[in-house]
Amino acid sequence: MAEVVLKDVVKTYGSVYAVNNVSLTVADGEFVALVGPSGCGKTTTLNLVAGLIPMSGGDVMIGDRVVTDLDPKDRDIAMVFQNYALYPNKTVYKNLAFPLQMRKLPKDEIDRKVQAAAKVLDITHLLERKPRELSGGQQQRVALGRALVRDPKVFLMDEPLSNLDAKLRVQMRSEIKRFHQDLKATIIYVTHDQLEAVTMADKMAVMNGGFLQQYDTPANVFANPVNMFVAGFIGSPAMSLIPLTAVTRGTEVVLTSAEGWELPLSPANAKKALSAKSDKVVLGARHSTVRLHKTQVPGSVPGKVYTVEPTGDVTFAQIFVSSAILNISLGPTVQISPDESVFIEFDQERMHLFDGVTEMALKAV
Ligand SMILES: Nc1ncnc2c1ncn2[C@@H]1O[C@H](COP(=O)(O)OP(=O)(O)OP(=O)(O)O)[C@@H](O)[C@H]1O
Ligand SMILES: [Mg+2]
Structure with missing residues (x-):
């Protein structure tokens, strides 16, 4: 696992600053939630860390490497998106094995990694099923598994629970938290749901209008909001x-x-x-x-x-x-x-x- 550092990160689209001079450090093994209202720049920030879009300014470091100019595949990250994008015609086993086959790993090593990930996520009994034969929460765990087998330095997750119903969201919330505790993984997790952020994350980065407003533990953000925006955004009612x-x-x-x-x-x-x-x-x-x-x-x-x-x-x-x-x-x-x-x-x-x-x-x- 590794530390992630964003230094003066900027992303503009024409005259729009989607991300405006954001600097923050995610410590090794830390779970950080990026929160804020729709359009505040959460997904853009995550995509910049992943390398999916070019930056307009600043630097991203993962571990001890500056990765600003590296392709996503060379950054040693795994992403979990809102739509899990599982291969519908492959079994769960093959869905998990596929990214490893692409990397031409030996068959027995692939099997070992797939079985280990399945065990962590409690989906061993589902390995021979196709995605359509799974519940939403099970599909979500397979998507997590596909990220997990790759043994990345950092997990990046963009609203991974937003397609699930309310009850399953609460359940998956605990499972992702458990996943983090067991693996001591570095996770950057995007959500617009402040309750999700407060309950899961070690630290939360509150964004508004492309700016980072406050970066602290959920308890400190709740107790000492730095400005009226954060005060009104965190806490319910x-x-x-x-x-x-x-x-x-x-x-x-x-x-x-x-x-x-x-x-x-x-x-x-x-x-x-x-x-x-x-x-x-x-x-x-x-x-x-x-x-x-x-x-x-x-x-x-x-x-x-x-x-x-x-x-x-x-x-x-x-x-x-x-x-x-x-x-x-x-x-x-x-x-x-x-x-x-x-x-x-x-x-x-x-x-x-x-x-x-x-x-x-x-x-x-
Ligand atoms: N490809 C693009 N071209 C132009 N503007 C864009 C593009 N992608 C994002 N934006 C703008 O950048 C800003 C930040 O968008 P972003 O997708 O990061 O928001 P978000 O915080 O993830 O919102 P949501 O909660 O709705 O997913 C928005 O104003 C958006 O309209
Ligand atoms: Mg988004």
Whole structure:
């Protein structure tokens, strides 16, 4: 296995920057998820690592080699795509053996590798079947097997689970994670599903508009999003973002809304708010960190219930707060109805503040 390094990688199509100056290091044996909305440059980045498209700038290193000018076949990588593209008329065994036959390996070595991969993926009993006689998840495992027999330095996977139904996706998610743990493989895995990334990856690279926004462990990205885009993209339901104005009142700093309510900030949050480029500050709150009250308590702000969605053990609700919609979660016994007036209390320790101009997270200086 090997480390993968992207250094100032650029890919342009005419005037469009599909990938804009992306640098990141995937350590040997690490599982990195590339996430972001449709069109943000995930597939393009993966294809540049694979060498399937020429780069407009920058370098890619795999192991200790610069591979920027090497063909895909010389990069020692294996790709698993969304459509597994198995050979329909070959048995599973022959599907797995084919890439090795192309490399003219001796027959007994091919057999040894095919049997070993089949064992890892638990498809030994399927080796004589044709792809059409397999379930979606089994076909997916054969596709993984075909990558595995080649013993590559790096696995590149582009949305490999997106053709599967919801239940099978969850199951295959655990299997790929297991596959990674057993093989200690270096994996770069593209998905637009942030939950998939959070549950599977050691680190996630969040992209938007061709730029790398944040590269860190899922826990750190969730706890400390660097900007409003990452804050709103990672987490479900999404973090709510409420644009407000910071005002100094004597020794205190408060956030004020256009409607005239004021939210006093703790000393640490006051420092952050004052470090913004202007008085425009955006309050970010995750659903699990806000409390709903039926009557006003100190430090709470008014809101109006928009929607209520019971899911069994948790009820999700959306509340109008100033000009924004706030996602909250409630215990199943709390009764609220649309249009009801309520009060929202924010946890000062767990609230996020962003600069309303630059959209970057504000840090206590
Ligand atoms: N061959 C091409 N010619 C021109 N523009 C392209 C080409 N391939 C990709 N793009 C553009 O580059 C950008 C990034 O595309 P890319 O396929 O990498 O997105 P993605 O993040 O994989 O999206 P998705 O989640 O929809 O698969 C998009 O704006 C896309 O329209
Ligand atoms: Mg894509």
